[in-house]
Amino acid sequence: MSKGVVTCLIIGAGQRGYAYSDFARLHPDKLKIVGIADKNELRRNRVKDEANISQQYTFTDWKDAAKLDRFADCAVISTQDREHKEPAIAFASKGYHILLEKPMAVTEADCKEIVKTCKENNINLTVCHVMRYTPEARKIKELISNGSIGEVVNIQLIEPVGSFHFSHSYVRGNWRREELSSCSLLAKSCHDIDLIVDWMEGTKCKAVSSFGSLKHFRKENKPEGASDRCLSCHLKNSCPYSAVAYLDEVKSFNTGWPVSVLSDNPDIENITEALKTGPYGRCVYSCDNDVVDNQVVNMEFENGSTASFTMVAFTKKTCVREVKIFGTKGEIRCEFDENLVKQADFVSGQTYFHTFKRNGGNYGRLSGHGGADYHTMKAFVDAVAERDESKNLSGPDQTLQSHLLVFAAEKSRLTKTTVYPQLN
Ligand SMILES: NC(=O)c1ccc[n+]([C@@H]2O[C@H](COP(=O)([O-])OP(=O)(O)OC[C@H]3O[C@@H](n4cnc5c(N)ncnc54)[C@H](O)[C@@H]3O)[C@@H](O)[C@H]2O)c1
Structure with a gap:
């Protein structure tokens, strides 16, 4: 790290990697992109030119970068779902701190191996569970942690994917077939299971059941x-x-x-x-898609609390999560596009309106998820610069737990049984 500036290798400069690279343009005092690997010439060169990267550290394949001694503090791994595990292991083993796109990997064993390798090599691993970095999720976590609604008894979370978003990504696009990427729950809703895990911190899910189908796009x-x-x-x-x-x-x-x-x-x-x-x-009824367009997940926790999650394709709003959380002393309600978290207090009878401004910052290409993409990257860079893992809201332990729960839920859907996940 030179003069406190974190140096970074971008692996995969598509939609996500190109956005993450913008953090260096916004904050040259914090981050410098010194290496780029992408198979696509246009994408590779636009990052190379923007960041003025030398030819020596410009690669068509990340495997060539991994052959060299470590030349950057960190690596952003934003290749496609099935291409996360290998570079994550390769670069963590070389001492690079890692920002890893979700899903971490597409099997339980690979997720565990990534976490193990990062821990063994003392690597800061930040998984891009960007929803954790939204002001809504953070306010909800704060209200739960400070006891404002007592003990959480039940969470209801809905992920309305959006009809056109679903047809774009999960019928015609990159995430349409499980063999090419992963199941819908992992590709789309690992964020949501992860939010539930975060809000239920302190107790573990002991049983999960799930139903879902590809009902319409057939x-x-x-x-x-x-x-x-x-x-x-x-x-x-x-x-x-x-x-x-x-x-x-x-x-x-x-x-x-x-x-x-x-x-x-x-x-x-x-x-x-x-x-x-x-x-x-292509016509949405003439594609080779196989991932489900609706799914429900029920969860029971060790402390007796419960949670339910619904993912559905057929919605007007796109990815505007809706959540209700019921506690022993109050409740929380929130729709993630209102800049508002409502908290009812059973003692005073009052409802408190926690509001926040969203568009205060210049997030450049990192404005996705209401600016949470920017805050995810910032937390990662700060954690690496200051060697302070507490900056990282989506570190290895909880994100592994939420991935394991997704695998358990999908197993339940496929086997039509209740699954008792091993989260330890
Ligand atoms: N956190 C989120 O909310 C969120 C949102 C969307 C996508 N994602 C995830 O981000 C990841 C990337 O998605 P995307 O839409 O940016 O994909 P993309 O297809 O646009 O980009 C992937 C890039 O990786 C490059 N690549 C492939 N193999 C390579 C190799 N061997 N070496 C170097 N580069 C290589 C490709 O050329 C491509 O440019 C996916 O896993 C996706 O699920 C996360």
């Missing part, structure tokens, strides 16, 4: 006469999932997510071409 639900591609479909004006919506985004000058996933240069011509030939122009 070939048999294809409307009669629909085409396999949306641009040529005569139903495009009446279908809520028509890919024509991507063109509308570009016409409205939105060239960020989701259209930036279709092309690194998302203008009308490139997006039209992507819709004619690429995966995102």
Whole structure:
């Protein structure tokens, strides 16, 4: 670390890695990107040029960076889900502190191995459970920790994925098939199980059950006469999932997510071409998707408390979590887009409105999840710079616990049995 500036290697400069690299542009006094690995030339070069990285530390494959002696303080690992474990083990073994995208890995054994390797090498591991860094989640945690609602007896959490977000990512896109990424619960909702684990800190989940199915996005639900591609479909004006919506985004000058996933240069011509030939122009009823579009998880904790979680694709709002938490002395209610946490107190009969401002900061490309992406990266950089793991809200122990619970819930869904997870 030179003059307190943390040096960083970015591994995978796609949607997420490119955003994380922006922290160095926003805070050159805190972070310097000194290495980049990405298979995609355009993505590799845009980080190389922006951060002025030498050719010596510019790689098409992270494996070549891992052959060298350690040349940075930390590594941001933001490759796809099934490509987390190998680089995490390789770079933690070399002494790099790690910011690791969620899910940590796609099997229980691999998650455990990552945590073990990081601990053995005294590595700060921050898992990108970005929801923990939202002002809502932090206020809720504070109210629970300071006893404002007594002992938590029940949590109800809903993740409304959003109809278009679901069709984009989990029907047409990168997370549509378990064999290519992971099950829906791990890919989408490990954040939510993780929030429940965080809010229930001090007691462990002892039993979990789950149901869920791919109910709607199936070939048999294809409307009669629909085409396999949306641009040529005569139903495009009446279908809520028509890919024509991507063109509308570009016409409205939105060239960020989701259209930036279709092309690194998302203008009308490139997006039209992507819709004619690429995966995102496919009819949602003609895809090769297999991950569930609705799932419920029930959890019982060692102290007798319970929690339930629902993930559903068919919602107007996108990823705006809704939570109700019932305690022995009060309750908490929150929708994650209101900048507000409501706390009712059973003794005084009062309801307290905890409000906060959201858009106070300049988050650059890290404005995702209401700025929580920025706060995740900041916590990681601060933890590394100050060697202070308490800055890290999503460290190895709890995040491993929440991943193990996801695996247990998915096992329950598949086996139709209650599962008793081994979390120790
Ligand atoms: N924390 C969150 O809320 C959140 C949100 C979205 C996605 N994610 C996760 O972030 C991860 C990345 O997602 P994304 O949308 O940025 O993916 P992406 O496909 O846009 O980016 C991945 C990049 O990795 C590169 N890559 C692949 N193999 C490589 C190799 N061997 N060496 C170097 N680079 C290589 C690819 O070229 C690509 O640019 C995924 O695991 C995803 O589930 C997390």
